[in-house]
Amino acid sequence: MVNTVTIIPFWIDGKACTSAEHLEVRSPHDGAPAGTTCHATPADIERAVASAHAARHETARLPAHVRAGALDHVSHRLAERSDEVAALITAESGKPLMWSRAEVSRAVSTFRWAAGEARRHSGELQRLDTDAGGTGRIALVRRVSRGPVLGITPFNFPLNLVAHKVAPAIAAGSPIVVKPAPATPLTALLLGELLAETDLPAGAWSVLPVPNEAAGMLVDDPRLPVVSFTGSGPVGWSIRDRVPRKHVTLELGGNAAAIICPDWTDLDFAARRIATFATYQGGQSCIAVQRVYAHREVYQELAERVVARVTELGTGDPTDPATAVGPLISEDAARRVQGWVDEAVAAGARVLTGGTRDGATVAPTVLADAGEHCAVNAEEVFAPVLTIAPVDSVDEAFARVNDSRFGLQTGVFTTDVQLAFRAATELDVGGVIVGDVPSYRADQMPYGGVKDSGIGREGLASAIADFTEERVLVLTGVEL
Structure with missing residues (x-):
């Protein structure tokens, strides 16, 4: 009798994929197998990045109700599958079940808050007739997507810190390519299952287990103009130094x-x-x-x-x-x-x-x-x-x-x-x-640090601000 191993797929374009480069994940507690997935190959990485780049305009133009609906769906499905998700977090990370359950609960809220932010993401009006030269003019200031995001996440919160990359990116209309920690990729891949149930367009998201030594291919790619990294300081600052023209946010920890x-x-x-x-x-x-x-x-x-x-x-x-x-x-x-x-x-x-x-x-x-x-x-x-x-x-x-x-x-x-x-x-x-x-x-408040603790802020509204930039529309000949 031949023993077969179930291969957990990774995700490109909302589609399940596998490769010949298998990755077995084991519990740090007792070495018990948590599951087997695959490393994305260079060809897989290229396909994911090209797809995110191609989808950037369509994703940015998604109506607010579509973005919010997808985020609400993930929130509801995480709640429905909470026991299963918590057990998987514990299996691959060794996190005690009580804390894994708390993490799932937080991720449910993170996606729910992001859905609310997607609905509120409207911009603001500025009257310009405060000076004579602006008479008859008004400005609409909106935040628009900077483009596709590379989200690099750590092992310690394999669900909620992935959520803090994915949820604000979707709310902002930014395609995202997620690179989960090599030690704990399985929970992020399960999150991919839930994203695949939504109506988000192909290219709006991908989840790629990639060895750390191969991550430079993603960091360097100009088609991913935003990098959101959570992890160790030396790695984070090296990323910022490596791509100084990109918009890089870093959450690097501390000694609280x-x-x-x-x-x-x-x-x-x-x-x-x-x-x-x-x-x-x-x-x-x-x-x-x-x-x-x-x-x-x-x-x-x-x-x-x-x-x-x-x-x-x-x-x-x-x-x-x-x-x-x-x-x-x-x-x-x-x-x-x-x-x-x-x-x-x-x-x-x-x-x-x-x-x-x-x-x-x-x-x-x-x-x-x-x-x-x-x-x-x-x-x-x-x-x-x-x-x-x-x-x-x-x-x-x-x-x-x-x-x-x-x-x-x-x-x-x-x-x-x-x-x-x-x-x-x-x-x-x-x-x-x-x-x-x-x-x-x-999870809804601004979160981040100063000095070697990083730059930028997580928290849904704060991350959306990092993933977007201001664009101004001035209307002329308007009676105010």
């Missing part, structure tokens, strides 16, 4: 901090939120809590509560609905993290809990007395590891947050409204979350 001010009294709430969001997704989130700066008045009690909460979490089988912390994406990633923890300890840091590794799984870890320039503080650890340190003032906390090459989001636990506004002014980050951890993100 939480500040606990002396007026904050609910330390148990703060500890629970810090423990949960330092370790969620295995810590593999750009805004996972990595650094905690607590005023000395509350430091000791907070540290004890954080350690107790983190210790309760433990690790386990990501398919178990009770598991909160799963593996990292690979054993190589876990070895890197273990090396960073060992380096910090050798430099004087104390392990309050965790500090160990089992294969691809890093135990939830809390470090005290870690030097500010140790990798666990200065770099993006991307693991369930956090450092906690006392500060003598809010000024010191703000200075430590800003003494970083990253600047994505910061959480400030305070009830002082004046201090909240001061934080928003003085902290050199893309977002300040008051009364909670930096890990909060609403």
